[in-house]
Amino acid sequence: SVRHSNMKALLTRLDTVTRRTNNNQHDAPQPMPSTPSTIHSSGSNTIPSRQTSVQSHTLTANTAATSWAPTVSPPLLPQQPQRQYWSHQLQSSPSSQITLEQRIALEESFKRKHADLTTRAAILLAEIQALKHLGSISQEEALRQDEEIIAFLRGIRYGKLSSSPLGQAPTTDELSGTPQKAQTPIRALARCVTESLKLYNRDAAYDLVIQDFKSLLPDGTYTDLPLEISTRASLLTSALPISPDPEKFVTESIMHFEHEILATQNPEYYANSQTFKAKAKVALIPRERFLSTSDNYAWDLQELVNEIVVKWKGKEWKNPVTDEFFSAQDIKRIREHPLGRGI
Known part of the structure; x- marks a missing residue:
């Protein structure tokens, strides 16, 4: 042919x-x-x-x-090579069929190569981690430009190459090799929170979210909500069912997380460090009486409600410390709280 x-x-x-x-x-x-x-x-x-x-x-x-006036023939156009199709021969050839023994041998070869690849990735991650601990400014600037390479190596190491390793892969200290607690999948957290809310156990649902945020919290002292927590809160809001109000629940969870975790680490987290009447520490306010407003003040709601009722007869909603009006959102939150529903 x-x-x-x-x-x-x-x-x-x-x-x-x-x-x-x-x-x-x-x-x-x-x-x-x-x-x-x-x-x-x-x-x-x-x-x-x-x-x-x-x-x-x-x-x-x-x-x-032998012509009287010789003519020059035009150049020939390049001819397309004849394509030869071998697919029918491959299908009918007995040598193209892989036997069971060959398949097992290939699987074993892939397993060995995959183990070798993950081992090499772990070694590279350990070396990068060691370079970070040297403390050289020039090295830190160079490593900051290689974040994509670091993320790629983490993907190989933990088998999450097609997705971000942050909050999904089991994190391990590349120097010591000690395993750290893996982040709970967001949908699993949403299911547990939903079950607690169905049982009218709102405090248990708050505890689940606070512990989840705490496990994600980087080391350090904060004056504002870390970006990791804000991102996690947005994901949780999307994963929760429509009823009850997921946005309201997540906002309250963030408020209690700031009060019980961040403010405990940093006494100057809020604009006030004590309650305005009893002069008690903000960190000691019980969860069921705590509320923070948009002006960054922390309140014992029992004191605040009594002040609003006694001083302004419930007609003016002002901050007793600054004498400034509360925002409409703050007033709504105070009135929705069990201690403020009678105002």
């Missing part, structure tokens, strides 16, 4: 040369051919047949050499 294809391509090329040469000779003065019987004439058009294409090509070349 290959030989037949080569011959077919050769005949096609000879036909093309013959047609172009004859067209050029038709425009220029030429002597009469010595053997006209080799060309089949029909009127004024001369069309060589496939059977005599080789002879016509030879005759035309001789005629052009």
Whole structure:
């Protein structure tokens, strides 16, 4: 079949040369051919047949050499190579079928190579971690530019190459090799929170979220909510069902997390460090009486509600410390709280 294809391509090329040469000779003065019987004439058009294409090509070349005004043939167009399709041969070939023994051997080879790859990735991560602990400014700036490489290595190491390793892969200290607590999947956390809310155990639901946020909290002292917690809270809001109000619940969870975790680490987290009447520490306010407003003040709601009722008769909603009006959102939150529903 290959030989037949080569011959077919050769005949096609000879036909093309013959047609172009004859067209050029038709425009220029030429002597009469010595053997006209080799060309089949029909009127004024001369069309060589496939059977005599080789002879016509030879005759035309001789005629052009003895012409009165020699003509230059145009360059030949490049011919497309003949494609050969081997798919039917592969399908019918017995050597293309993989046996069970070959498949098992391939699987074992892939397992060994995968183990070697993850080991190399772990070694590189350990070396990068060691470089970070050297404390060189130039090295830190260089490593900061290689965050994509670090993320790629973590993906190989933990088998999460197609997704971000943050909060999903089991984190391990590359220096000591000690495993750390893995972050709970957001949907699993949402299911546990929903079950607690269905049982009217709101404090247990708060505890679940606070512990989850605490496990994600980086080391340090904060004056504002860390970005990791804000991102996690947004994911939790999306994962919770529509009823009860997920946004309200997550906002309250963040408020209690700030009060019980962040404010405990940093006494200056809020604008006030003590309650305005009893002068008790903000960190000691019980959860059921705690509320923080948008002006960054922390309140014992029992004191605040009594002040609003006694001093302003419930007609003016002002901050007793700054004498500034509360925002509409703050007023709504105070009135929705069990201690403020009677105002």
